[in-house]
Amino acid sequence: MSESGDPLRGASLSRSLGFSEAIVEVGMTHPSVRRVLSSSGGSIGFLVSLDDERIVDLEVEIGLGHRGFEKQVESLPWHRALPYVSRLGFAGGLLAEVGFCLAVESLAAVSVPERAIWLRMLGCEAARMADHFARLSAVACAIGLPVAESTAQRGEVLAARLLERITRRGPLDGWVRLGGVATDLPEGFDEAAIELCKTLEAVLARFEKVAVDNPSAQWRLRGLAPLSIEACLAWSVTGPTARAAGAPMDVRRDAPYLAYQDVAFDVPTGGNGDGFDRLLVVVEEIRQSLRIVGQCRERLASRAHGAIRMDAPGWSTCESDDDPDRAARWIDGPSIPAGEVALSIESSTGELGFFVVSDGEGLPRRIHCRAPSLLHAQAMPSMLRGAHLDDLLPTAALLHLVSGECDR
Amino acid sequence: MTDSRDRPTADALADLEIQVAPGHAQELRIVADDARAYEALKRLRDDPEAPMQRLVDLTAVDRSGAGEGFEVVYRLHSPGTNRVAILRVPVASAEAGVDSVVWLWPAANWLEREVFDLFGIRFRTHPDLRRILLEPDFEGAPLRKDYPRQPDLPVPPEDRT
Numbered sequence: 001m002s003e004s005g006d007p008l009r010g011a012s013l014s015r016s017l018g019f020s021e022a023i024v025e026v027g028m029t030h031p032s033v034r035r036v037l038s039s040s041g042g043s044i045g046f047l048v049s050l051d052d053e054r055i056v057d058l059e060v061e062i063g064l065g066h067r068g069f070e071k072q073v074e075s076l077p078w079h080r081a082l083p084y085v086s087r088l089g090f091a092g093g094l095l096a097e098v099g100f101c102l103a104v105e106s107l108a109a110v111s112v113p114e115r116a117i118w119l120r121m122l123g124c125e126a127a128r129m130a131d132h133f134a135r136l137s138a139v140a141c142a143i144g145l146p147v148a149e150s151t152a153q154r155g156e157v158l159a160a161r162l163l164e165r166i167t168r169r170g171p172l173d174g175w176v177r178l179g180g181v182a183t184d185l186p187e188g189f190d191e192a193a194i195e196l197c198k199t200l201e202a203v204l205a206r207f208e209k210v211a212v213d214n215p216s217a218q219w220r221l222r223g224l225a226p227l228s229i230e231a232c233l234a235w236s237v238t239g240p241t242a243r244a245a246g247a248p249m250d251v252r253r254d255a256p257y258l259a260y261q262d263v264a265f266d267v268p269t270g271g272n273g274d275g276f277d278r279l280l281v282v283v284e285e286i287r288q289s290l291r292i293v294g295q296c297r298e299r300l301a302s303r304a305h306g307a308i309r310m311d312a313p314g315w316s317t318c319e320s321d322d323d324p325d326r327a328a329r330w331i332d333g334p335s336i337p338a339g340e341v342a343l344s345i346e347s348s349t350g351e352l353g354f355f356v357v358s359d360g361e362g363l364p365r366r367i368h369c370r371a372p373s374l375l376h377a378q379a380m381p382s383m384l385r386g387a388h389l390d391d392l393l394p395t396a397a398l399l400h401l402v403s404g405e406c407d408r
Numbered sequence: 409m410t411d412s413r414d415r416p417t418a419d420a421l422a423d424l425e426i427q428v429a430p431g432h433a434q435e436l437r438i439v440a441d442d443a444r445a446y447e448a449l450k451r452l453r454d455d456p457e458a459p460m461q462r463l464v465d466l467t468a469v470d471r472s473g474a475g476e477g478f479e480v481v482y483r484l485h486s487p488g489t490n491r492v493a494i495l496r497v498p499v500a501s502a503e504a505g506v507d508s509v510v511w512l513w514p515a516a517n518w519l520e521r522e523v524f525d526l527f528g529i530r531f532r533t534h535p536d537l538r539r540i541l542l543e544p545d546f547e548g549a550p551l552r553k554d555y556p557r558q559p560d561l562p563v564p565p566e567d568r569t
Contacts, residue, residue: 063541070526071550075557233461233487236515247487254490342483342494344464355481357469370465370483378518407541 022050026392028064043403044377046392053389058381062374065407073367078104079178079333081367086172088369088405091156092131092348094123094163096369096405097176099345102257103354104178107341108334110315113307115300116180121258122296123166123175124345125289129200130159131348131400132286138397139279140211143220148211155203155286162196162293165189178334179316180309185300193297197290204286212283217276224275225383225395232273235379238372239350240281241399245273251346263295278398336360349373349400373399373406421448436493445497446507452484453512458491460484463513466520468499468527470553478529480506502549505530508537526551 027045045061069088073081085100086093098120105112112120137152160171167175168183175182211217227235232242242249250267252260268284270277309316313325314334338360344353350372357366376399384395421438440448452460465483472478478499485492497506508531509516520531521540528549531537539546548555 063543066541068550071555071557074551234514236462236464236513249487342465342481351464353465353483355465355467355483365471366467366469368465368467370467374518374522375515378515 021056024048024050024389028061044396044401044406046380046396048389048392050389055384055387055389055392058384058392060377060380062377062403062406065403067408069369069408070367074364076363077333078336078364081364082174082176082178083172085369086174086176088352088371088402088408089127089347089349090131090400090402090404091134091160091171092127093172093404094127094167094176095131095345095347096352098124098258099343099347099352099354100367101176101178102345103341103343103356104334104336106343107339107356107358108336110179110310110312112180112310115184115304115306116308116310117258118296118300118304119166119181119185119308120176121260121263122293122300123163123181124258125292125296126159126163126166128348129286129289129293130156130163132282132289133159135282135348135397135400136207136211136279138400139221139394140217142393142397143217145211145214145217148207148214148217151203151207151210155200155207158196158200158203162193162200165192165196177309179312180307182309184308190297190301193293197293200286201290204283204290208283212279217279220394221275221279221398223272224391225380225387225398226272226274227379227383228273231379231382235382236375237350237379238375239347240278240285241273241350241376243268244270244277244281246271249351251344251351255344257343257345262299263292265292275394275398282398336364340366344370347372349402349405350376352405369405369408371405371408373401373403377401377406421451436491438493438495440495440497442497442500442504442506445495446509449482449484449495449509450512452493452495455486458486458489460486460491460493462487463509463515463519464492466509466516466523468523468529468551470527470551472553478502478527480523480529482509499529502527502529505532507532508534510534525549528552 025045025047028043043064047059047061048055049057069084073084081100082097086097088096133152133155137149137156140148140152164170166185167173168186169175227237227241227245229245229247232245232247238249246269248267248269253267265288268281270281313329314332336358338358340357342353342355344351351370352372353370355366355368355370356364359365380395384392438448462485463482464485467481469479469481476498480497480499482495483492484495499506508520510520517536518540520534521537523529524531524537525539525541526549538544
C-alpha cells in the first residue's frame with residue numbers, strides 16, 4: 001500500500017542494509033499467455049527500480065506489439081480497415097469497430113438505419129461486459145482469489161456467448177460494417193438472451209460475494225495506486241479509472257452516439273480513486289450494461305424494424321452478380337468526401353477516439369486511433385512511485401492495458 | 409451557425425489574430441501558426457469560462473502531395489462544459505518542429521513522442537524526446553506519405569504448404 005508524503009524520505013533501506021538499489025524487469029509476456037499481465041492481451045513490460053521492495057521509479061515499456069496499424073489502414077480503401085480495427089481491442093474489439101464506422105459515416109455524412117443503430121448498441125454492451133469480466137478475472141488472479149477469478153472467467157464466457165448470439169459468428173469476424181451490420185438477430189434470440197442475461201446477473205452477484213465482499217480483497221485494493229481527479233485530467237486518464245476518482249465522464253452520456261440518449265443507465269463514480277473503487281465501478285458498469293442490453297432487446301423486438309444496412313452503392317453488400325457496376329463499387333468500397341472528423345466512443349478501456357481525414361479520393365489521408373491504454377500506461381509511474389512491488393500487478397490488471405490498442 | 413456559448417473561448421484568443429471557426433455543436437476549430445500556438449493552447453487551458461483541462465489527443469497529418477506539409481493536431485476537452493476544441497498547427501519543417509505542450513498537459517509526453525517516432529516531427533523543449541513504439545535504431549518515419557508501405561514478405565519455401 002502506498003503511503004502519503006514523500007516515499008523516499010529518510011535513508012534508503014537497501015543502502016543502510018548494505019545493498020544497492022535493484023532494477024527488476026516485470027513482463028513482458030506473450031499476448032496469448034493468459035495470466036495477469038497478459039489477460040488483456042498485453043505485451044507491456046515494466047522496469048522497476050526498487051529500494052528493498054518499495055518502488056522508487058517505474059518505466060513502462062510499450063511498443064513490442066506495434067504492428068503499424070495506422071500505416072496499414074492508410075494504405076487500404078476505407079472499408080478494408082475494419083479487420084485491423086477489430087484487433088485493437090481484447091474481448092471488446094467490436095467497440096473499436098463501431099467507433100471507426102461512426103467516424104467514417106460521420107465524415108461521409110450518412111446515417112445508418114435505425115435497426116442497425118440498436119443492433120450495434122446491443123453488440124457494444126455485450127462486448128463491454130466480456131471485456132470488463134476479463135479485467136475482473138485478471139484482478140482476482142493478481143490478488144490471489146482463484147474462486148473470484150473463475151467466476152469472472154465464467155462471466156466473460158457467458159458475455160462472449162451473448163455476443164456470439166447477437167452477431168451469429170465468433171469474435172473478429174467482421175459483423176460491424178460501414179453502413180450498418182452484416183446480419184440480423186437469429187430466430188429465438190430473445191429467449192436465449194433473457195436466459196443468458198439472467199445467468200450473467202447471477203454470476204455478477206456471485207463475484208460480488210466472493211470478491212467485493214471479501215475482506216482480503218478489500219485489504220489488498222483499498223488505498224492501492226490512487227489517482228486524483230486532477231491527475232486523471234492532467235494525464236488524460238478516462239474510463240472506469242477516472243470515474244473511480246470521481247470524474248463523472250462517460251462519452252455515452254456526455255456526447256451521446258448511437259442511441260445512448262434513448263436508454264436509461266447510470267454512470268457509477270467512486271470517491272477515493274483507489275483500486276477498490278475501480279473494482280466497484282467496473283462491477284457496477286456490468287450491471288448497467290445488462291440494463292442497456294435489456295432495453296435494446298425490447299426496442300429491437302417491438303419497434304426498431306427494417307433494414308440493418310444502408311442501401312447505397314459502395315456501402316451495401318452486393319448479393320448477386322447480375323449488376324457488375326454495383327459489384328465493382330462493393331469491391332472499391334464507399335467513396336468518402338474530403339474532410340476530417342474526430343470523435344470518441346466509450347470503450348471498455350476508456351475514451352477510444354478516431355481521427356479520420358479524407359482527401360475525397362481513394363485512400364484515407366489519415367486514420368489515427370486515440371488509445372486509452374497508451375495514456376493509462378503513461379500514468380502508471382505517478383500512481384505507483386512509493387508503492388510496494390506487490391501493488392504493480394493488481395494495478396496493471398485494474399487498468400486493463402490492452403496492447404493491441406496501446407501499441408497499435 | 410455561431411453558437412453564443414462558443415464566444416467566450418473565441419474571445420480569449422481574439423488578440424492573437426488566429427483563425428477560429430465553430431465546428432459542430434460545442435466544437436471550436438482553430439488554426440494557429442507555430443509562433444502563436446503555445447500561447448493559444450495555454451489560454452484555452454486557462455480560459456475561465458470553459459477551461460480545457462484535458463488534452464484528449466495529439467497527432468499529426470502528412471498533407472504532402474496536397475501542396476502542404478505536416479500539421480500537428482490538438483484535441484482539447486473541457487469536462488465541466490463538455491466543450492471541445494481542435495487546434496491545428498501547420499509545421500514549417502519537421503526538423504524545426506513545434507513547441508512541446510508537456511508543460512501544459514503532462515499527457516502530451518507520450519503523445520508527442522509517438523508523433524516524433526512515426527512522423528519525425530520535433531517537439532522543442534520536450535524533456536525526453538525519443539522513439540516510443542519503434543526500436544531505438546529504426547530508421548525513417550513510417551507514417552510519412554513518402555515512406556513506402558513494406559511489401560508483403562515472401563514466404564520462405566520451407567514454410568509453403
